[in-house]
Amino acid sequence: CISPEGLAAFRAFLKSEFSEENVEFWLACEDFKKTKSSTKIALKARKIYSDFIQADAPKEINIDFHTKNDISQKISEPTLSCFDAAQSSIYSLMAKDSFPRFLRSDVYKELLQKHQDRNQKRWLPFL
Incomplete structure (x- = not known):
């Protein structure tokens, strides 16, 4: 269970580091995995792809070429x-890099x- 207040604080921290796209992508994926309708699956997948994955996406995440290529093909x-x-x-990446810095912020x-x-532990966003 993710605490809204803890998540908001973590997002604010990531925004200050210019890396809020990471948590936005993670949350979009969590929402996507709950989708039931095949039509909505296709629409949401394309939206996630265009927002976060494709080259020059407005919120492009930093993932390896193999993973990006695999998604592009599917x-x-x-x-x-x-x-x-x-x-x-x-x-x-967030667990090993951003979150430890957040805990010191x-x-x-x-x-x-x-x-x-x-x-x-009840309100930490990712523990």
């Missing part, structure tokens, strides 16, 4: 798992102060 007939490798890569320290009495 986008004409997308499945609910077509972004899994890219999502996993971006999650790993003023944004996080302010959030901690607001919630001193709460169980921290």
Whole structure:
């Protein structure tokens, strides 16, 4: 369960680092995987592809050529798992790089102060 307040703080931190596309992509993929209608699967897949994957996308994420190429080949007939490798890569990047820096940031320290009495694990966005 992702806390809206924790997520908002993490997004604000990523925005300050010019890397908010990572969490936006991850969230778009989470939403995409819940899609039931085949028509909506195709529409959402194309939207994710055009927003985050294709060359010069407005929110282009940094993924390896093989993963990008694999998605490009499958986008004409997308499945609910077509972004899994890219999502996993971006999650790993955030978990190993962005999130540890977030935990040392003023944004996080302010959030901690607001919630001193709460169980921290309950509202951390990715733990």
